[in-house]
Amino acid sequence: xxxxxxxxxxxxxxxxxxxxxxxxxxxxxxxxxxxxxxxxxxxxxxxxxxxxxxxxxxxxxxxxxxxxxxxxxxxxxxxxxxxxxxxxxxxxxxxxxxxxxxxxxxxxxxxxxxxxxxxxxxxxxxxxxxxxxxxxxxxxxxxxxxxxxxxxxxxxxxxxxxxxxxxxxxxxxxxxxxxxxxxxxxxxx
Amino acid sequence: xxxxxxxxxxxxxxxxxxxxxxxxxxxxxxxxxxxxxxxxxxxxxxxxxxxxxxxxxxxxxxxxxxxxxxxxxxxxxxxxxxxxxxxxxxxxxxxxxxxxxxxxxxxxxxxxxxxxxxxxxxxxxxxxxxxxxxxxxxxxxxxxxxxxxxxxxxxxxxxxxxxxxxxxxxxxxxxxxxx
Ligand SMILES: [Zn+2]
Numbered sequence: 045x046x047x048x049x050x051x052x053x054x055x056x057x058x059x060x061x062x063x064x065x066x067x068x069x070x071x072x073x074x075x076x077x078x079x080x081x082x083x084x085x086x087x088x089x090x091x092x093x094x095x096x097x098x099x100x101x102x103x104x105x106x107x108x109x110x111x112x113x114x115x116x117x118x119x120x121x122x123x124x125x126x127x128x129x130x131x132x133x134x135x136x137x138x139x140x141x142x143x144x145x146x147x148x149x150x151x152x153x154x155x156x157x158x159x160x161x162x163x164x165x166x167x168x169x170x171x172x173x174x175x176x177x178x179x180x181x182x183x184x185x186x187x188x189x190x191x192x193x194x195x196x197x198x199x200x201x202x203x204x205x206x207x208x209x210x211x212x213x214x215x216x217x218x219x220x221x222x223x224x225x226x227x228x229x230x231x232x233x
Numbered sequence: 234x235x236x237x238x239x240x241x242x243x244x245x246x247x248x249x250x251x252x253x254x255x256x257x258x259x260x261x262x263x264x265x266x267x268x269x270x271x272x273x274x275x276x277x278x279x280x281x282x283x284x285x286x287x288x289x290x291x292x293x294x295x296x297x298x299x300x301x302x303x304x305x306x307x308x309x310x311x312x313x314x315x316x317x318x319x320x321x322x323x324x325x326x327x328x329x330x331x332x333x334x335x336x337x338x339x340x341x342x343x344x345x346x347x348x349x350x351x352x353x354x355x356x357x358x359x360x361x362x363x364x365x366x367x368x369x370x371x372x373x374x375x376x377x378x379x380x381x382x383x384x385x386x387x388x389x390x391x392x393x394x395x396x397x398x399x400x401x402x403x404x405x406x407x408x409x410x411x412x
Contacts (some may be wrong), residue, residue: 065301069294077289091293098297099304170280188248189281195248214244217277224280226273 050115054108069098072116075191076123082186083127085171093130097123113200120191121201124183173223180204181216188213234260239267247278319354321375326350329382333389353378 048056048064050071056064076097080090100122101108108118174182180202187198199209221227239260245251261268330347353374 062301066294066298069297073289073293073297077293078285078287081287082284091290091296094289094293095297095300099300102301102304166280167284170284174281174284185281189278190285192285210244210248213248217247217274220281221273221277224277226276227270 051110054105054110054115057102058105065098065102068115072119073098075116076119078190079120079123079186080127082171082174082190083182085168085175093123093126097126100126114197117197117200120187121203124201128179170224173220176223177216177219180212181219184209184212185216185220189217236260236264236267239264240270243267243271243274247274315358318372318375319358322350322353322378325375325379325382329386332386349381 048067050068053064053068057068073094077090077094080093080097081087084090084093097119101119104122108115113121174185177185183202184198187193187201188195193201195206195209195213198213199206202209202212204212218227234256239257242251242254242257246253246257257271261271326347
């Protein structure tokens, strides 16, 4: 089973072998979950959204064309759209806000100077900062620097050109550097 | 080199298009603002990269597969509900058409009802995926359709009766006049 390609597993599912889909989930759940976790910053919500992504993929499996995209790229396209749709419905409370209130956290002083923050909490602050980026910048930064995808795939997922994906990543990094307090100056392009 | 070009090189390196740049290095030695900026961007990227590799819980696979089965069962239920709704509406329309024929009302009215039923049926099928999978939605549709039919029938019966009365009265007047 493990030696079957994604495309072979997909045709297996389409010809009635539903269990093959479990292998596709096993192969790709980490990446989808990671993207969702970065997007929503909450494990429960990320699990729900990961499940939604796979259900949606299952329902639309017939429209997947292995000649056009890798299965993971197709899956992340679904995940990205799903995340945009749910984001429009509800904006979760940011834990960056909570931390700033609770611990007197000062973004100007920078995350790393606050020794009281645990490693995981730092991760949460970074996630929240990413969550504050405009949608396309967030997607580009996440897929590039967390998932390590090449820009050709990122462009495919975002439905834009490679150059525009790079511009989004560039702007996202600059904005993030400000949000994380690494840069004070405003108006970086 | 100008700072704007240094900025471009920084992006190319962070994008993974360039492994490094001696020209950038020498610019950074003489330009404090670019050096600070480069340091900030590198820290930002390493902060973000540190988020990588959070694994999904293994229970997610059986959970999704279970949801998939539930989804399939729900889809079956939805199909059945659509079938029942469509069937009831066809039946109601047939009864209405039979009644109209028996009442001797012309083909035009029958055609109207046939067209309306057809339109409504395609509407139901188009909505199939959007209607919450509950049968309450379908029950409402069938109810509305029955209401439309009943109102139409009662209305036409009333109009028919008035016309019949009018014709009878005219006939009565005519007979009276010829006598
Ligand atoms: Zn400079």
